[in-house]
Amino acid sequence: MFDLSGQVALITGSSRGIGYAAARALGGQGAVVVINGRDPAALAQAATELRGEGITVHALPFDMSDIDQAVKAIDEVLKTVGRIDIFFANAGIQHRELLLSFPLREFERVIFANLTSQWALGRHIAQGMASHGYGRIVFTGSVTALLGRQGVTAYTAAKAALHGLVRQWAAELSESGITVNAIAPGYIKTELTKNLWDDAKFTAWLQDRVPQKRWGVPDDLASALVFMAARESGFVTGQILAVDGGMSSTM
Ligand SMILES: NC(=O)c1ccc[n+]([C@@H]2O[C@H](COP(=O)([O-])OP(=O)(O)OC[C@H]3O[C@@H](n4cnc5c(N)ncnc54)[C@H](OP(=O)(O)O)[C@@H]3O)[C@@H](O)[C@H]2O)c1
Known part of the structure; x- marks a missing residue:
């Protein structure tokens, strides 16, 4: 089960963190992986490491917030890989500031990167998947969508x-052979959360709040992603799976 040989996976935001662990996991199951990030040097380094593990890798630098550039890059790599079977829409950004002083331009920047561009790139890739009658789309959601902070x-x-988009796309894409799901990570030790895990007070709070009493690591998400990416999970769609050490199901 969960053999991904012969399949192609595009993972946005995979030069480090959760996306990199995902590329390793999907590649480890036999998929050809197309990795992405904005920094070509970091991406080349990640590609070298993955190739060292025997994984077939294409490095595809683009900024997901520049939709024209991203679509062009994806169309270019399609000429080499043929099609995309698995799309892990993972890249995301954060801006931390309290509501009453939160700048509108930062709100718009985060919404555009974390929602609008996911919609636009996901739809572009879904069009190709629909023409092949098969696809697996997985978004990276968050426990902060389930619990305010x-x-x-x-x-x-x-x-x-x-x-919300996961459920709506499941309704719309099922007849095209495409499943759409999301993982909702809890607190995972990556560069995105570095200011939090550098903060001893926050870590103490987290260890008290999470039943498993620890930070997550990117590899904690890999098995959930492989499951959602696999042919065998074809009857699972429109689902959001929290991978959070129990945080979102307990008080
Ligand atoms: N870490 C957590 O606790 C946590 C919890 C819940 C959800 N998440 C979500 O998980 C996803 C991955 O986060 P992470 O923690 O792994 O973050 P990370 O360690 O900061 O990695 C982010 C990755 O995305 C790339 N990236 C950032 N902006 C990009 C852009 N505009 N276009 C293309 N690539 C871009 C980065 O490379 P470049 O900088 O070179 O572009 C990097 O490869 C995000 O959607 C995040 O919201 C994380």
């Missing part, structure tokens, strides 16, 4: 909208 108003709004 101070200081992340734009991020939470975008991720909650993504959760």
Whole structure:
């Protein structure tokens, strides 16, 4: 089960963090992986490491917030890989500031990156998947879309909208052979959360709040993603799976 040989996976935001762990996991199951990020040097380094593990990798630098550039890059790589079977729409950004002083331009930037561009790139890829009658789309949501938290108003709004989009796309894409699901990570140790895991007070709070009493690591998400990306999970669609050490199901 869960053999991905012969399949092609595009993972946005995969030069590090959750996306990199996902590329390793999908590649480890036999998929050809197309990795992405904005920094070509970091992406080349990640590609070298993955190739060292025997994974077939294409490095595709683009900024997901520049939709024209991103679509062009995706169409270009399609000439080489043929089609995309698995799309992990993972890249995301954060801006932390309290609501009453949160700048509108930051709200718009985060919403555009974390929602609008996910919609536009996902739809572009879904059009190709629909023409082949098969596809697996997985979005990266967040527990902050399930539980409110101070200081992340734009991020939470975008991720909650993504959760809604998962259900709506499941309704619309099922007849095309495409499943649409999301993982909702809890607190995972990556560059995105570095200011939090550098903060001993926050970590103490987290260890008290999470039943498993620890930070997550990117590899914690890999098995959930492989499951959602696999042919065998074909009857699972429109679902959001929290991978959070129990945080969102307990008080
Ligand atoms: N870490 C957590 O606790 C947590 C919790 C819930 C949800 N998430 C979500 O998980 C996803 C991955 O987060 P992470 O923690 O792994 O973050 P990360 O360690 O900061 O990695 C982000 C990745 O995305 C790339 N990226 C950032 N902006 C991009 C853009 N505009 N276009 C293309 N690539 C871009 C980065 O490379 P470049 O900088 O080179 O572009 C990097 O490869 C995000 O959607 C995040 O919201 C994370």
